[in-house]
Amino acid sequence: MASVPRYWRNIPSYYRLVGSKCRGCGRTWFPPRRCCPICYSRDLELIELPTEGVLEEFTIIRTPPSGFDYYTPYVVGIVKLRDGTRVLTQVVDCDVTELKPGTEVVATFRRVREDGDFGIVMYALKFRPKR
Amino acid sequence: MRKVAIVGIGLTKVGRHFDKGLRELFYEAAVRAIEDAGCPEIEAIIVGNMCSSSLCDQDSLGALLADYCGLCGRAAFKVEAACGSGGVALLTGYMAVASGLYDYVLVGGVEKLTEATTREVTYALAKAADADYELFYGTSFTALNALIMRYYMRKYNVTREDMALWPVKMHENAMKCPHAQFHKRITVDDVLKSPLIADPIRVLDCAPISDGAAAVVLCPLEEARRVSDAVVEVAGIACSTDYMYLAQRPDIASFTATVKAAERAYRMAKVEPRDVDVAEVHDAFSVLGFIDIEDLGFSRRGEAVKLLKEGVFDPGGKPSVNPSGGLKARGHPVGATGVYQVAEVALQLMEKAGSMQVPSPEIGLVQSIGGVGTTVTVAILRRVK
Numbered sequence: 001m002a003s004v005p006r007y008w009r010n011i012p013s014y015y016r017l018v019g020s021k022c023r024g025c026g027r028t029w030f031p032p033r034r035c036c037p038i039c040y041s042r043d044l045e046l047i048e049l050p051t052e053g054v055l056e057e058f059t060i061i062r063t064p065p066s067g068f069d070y071y072t073p074y075v076v077g078i079v080k081l082r083d084g085t086r087v088l089t090q091v092v093d094c095d096v097t098e099l100k101p102g103t104e105v106v107a108t109f110r111r112v113r114e115d116g117d118f119g120i121v122m123y124a125l126k127f128r129p130k131r
Numbered sequence: 132m133r134k135v136a137i138v139g140i141g142l143t144k145v146g147r148h149f150d151k152g153l154r155e156l157f158y159e160a161a162v163r164a165i166e167d168a169g170c171p172e173i174e175a176i177i178v179g180n181m182c183s184s185s186l187c188d189q190d191s192l193g194a195l196l197a198d199y200c201g202l203c204g205r206a207a208f209k210v211e212a213a214c215g216s217g218g219v220a221l222l223t224g225y226m227a228v229a230s231g232l233y234d235y236v237l238v239g240g241v242e243k244l245t246e247a248t249t250r251e252v253t254y255a256l257a258k259a260a261d262a263d264y265e266l267f268y269g270t271s272f273t274a275l276n277a278l279i280m281r282y283y284m285r286k287y288n289v290t291r292e293d294m295a296l297w298p299v300k301m302h303e304n305a306m307k308c309p310h311a312q313f314h315k316r317i318t319v320d321d322v323l324k325s326p327l328i329a330d331p332i333r334v335l336d337c338a339p340i341s342d343g344a345a346a347v348v349l350c351p352l353e354e355a356r357r358v359s360d361a362v363v364e365v366a367g368i369a370c371s372t373d374y375m376y377l378a379q380r381p382d383i384a385s386f387t388a389t390v391k392a393a394e395r396a397y398r399m400a401k402v403e404p405r406d407v408d409v410a411e412v413h414d415a416f417s418v419l420g421f422i423d424i425e426d427l428g429f430s431r432r433g434e435a436v437k438l439l440k441e442g443v444f445d446p447g448g449k450p451s452v453n454p455s456g457g458l459k460a461r462g463h464p465v466g467a468t469g470v471y472q473v474a475e476v477a478l479q480l481m482e483k484a485g486s487m488q489v490p491s492p493e494i495g496l497v498q499s500i501g502g503v504g505t506t507v508t509v510a511i512l513r514r515v516k
């Protein structure tokens with residue numbers, strides 16, 4: 001169920017790709033974590049992750065979950081950001097026949113969905129091929 | 132810890148049950164299992180279920196089912212680990228009996244999916260993923276598995292046609308499974324021509340949307356020996372979890388949680404992968420069948436396709452994998468699936484599997500996956516003479 005506070009508290013990650021950097025081992029994570037699963041440090045800081053990267057894997061969704069019919073078909077993929085952090089995201093503004101692992105992509109601010117006729121409109125960073 | 136045995140089994144046909152709700156469906160499986168066990172005094176009921184709340188408006192599932200089965204007053208509750216709920220139900224029941232807290236425990240699973248629209252079911256099942264950071268972006272559960280399938284095919288140079296062999300074999304196996312959802316052979320061509328859901332996953336790569344209920348009765352092994360001559364011991368059981376967010380995993384051609392749970396379960400049962408005679412593995416999508424076989428140690432990495440082609444995992448093979456037809460063709464009533472698998476492997480070990488019986492198995496394995504390898508339970512069952 002969508003709620004305003006639930007959306008609002010995740011806005012830093014949705015709008016600016018805020019993730020976590022472990023001060024113990026230097027690894028970065030998206031979404032943010034409080035504990036590092038590799039070195040077990042609890043000393044992590046929030047950082048803005050790079051907004052450019054490379055598409056590693058993708059799929060075209062043709063049967064969507066409810067709420068996403070308007071956008072169907074759409075591309076969801078795993079992007080490896082410049083610093084090595086991987087994110088799951090939508091890839092937009094693209095010719096799907098030209099997408100392939102290795103395509104360079106850059107973040108772009110987009111609408112994600114509307115919560116019915118009277119609910120909030122949600123936005124987030126998606127990615128598009130770099131031109 | 133006490134040793135634990137399975138002494139009663141009850142199954143319903145997997146498929147569409149428009150005439151039965153959660154309670155009626157569960158009742159059918161529960162009563163069969165209890166009668167099969169010789170009507171012992173059941174002290175606790177553990178129910179594996181995923182979607183009762185989101186699709187049937189029903190919480191307090193344990194109490195509802197206990198009441199309807201004439202077991203009001205007993206300890207009863209639902210356990211949930213998405214599509215792996217059945218596996219963790221078995222683990223919970225095992226803990227209850229092994230610890231000495233209860234002697235007779237009914238472990239069941241029930242799911243009603245077929246009355247919701249495909250969009251609603253897709254949304255409900257996608258809750259197995261990270262709601263805030265995966266589902267939020269419109270990622271369906273099938274889409275996450277599509278990413279895995281592409282990655283696996285590229286990493287091991289496997290063709291789309293090869294992947295289609297899995298559902299073809301599963302539909303063949305299910306021809307002999309009386310409670311299977313499908314009794315219909317399919318061809319590689321059928322798979323490749325079925326509609327795309329999330330590229331490269333097509334309809335016939337996916338386990339179907341199903342209703343179903345299954346139940347088993349657990350009790351201490353010593354007690355089981357007194358009442359029955361066909362006794363199956365839960366010789367090893369373990370559960371492991373993985374990173375929730377798929378993109379954080381370094382290699383998505385394997386489920387670390389399966390590897391860890393299997394290692395622990397094998398060690399507990401003092402057996403090795405080559406000792407397993409029959410296995411029911413969690414093949415919600417074609418690619419998972421191959422990954423499961425490799426993660427469980429039945430094949431080297433990247434070679435499951437080759438071995439499958441050679442017929443190594445056919446009924447009577449070593450091990451026989453999914454003689455029931457698996458999730459693909461027996462069907463996948465998500466929270467009940469793990470309990471179906473336990474029941475099927477136990478029936479094999481008791482040599483009561485009828486037309487799908489494989490020749491005299493002694494060691495069986497069950498793998499139950501929740502989410503995209505996020506929660507995995509592996510159990511080793513052993514025939515006790």
Ligand SMILES: [Zn+2]
Binds near residue numbers: 027038039040
């Ligand atoms: Zn660290």
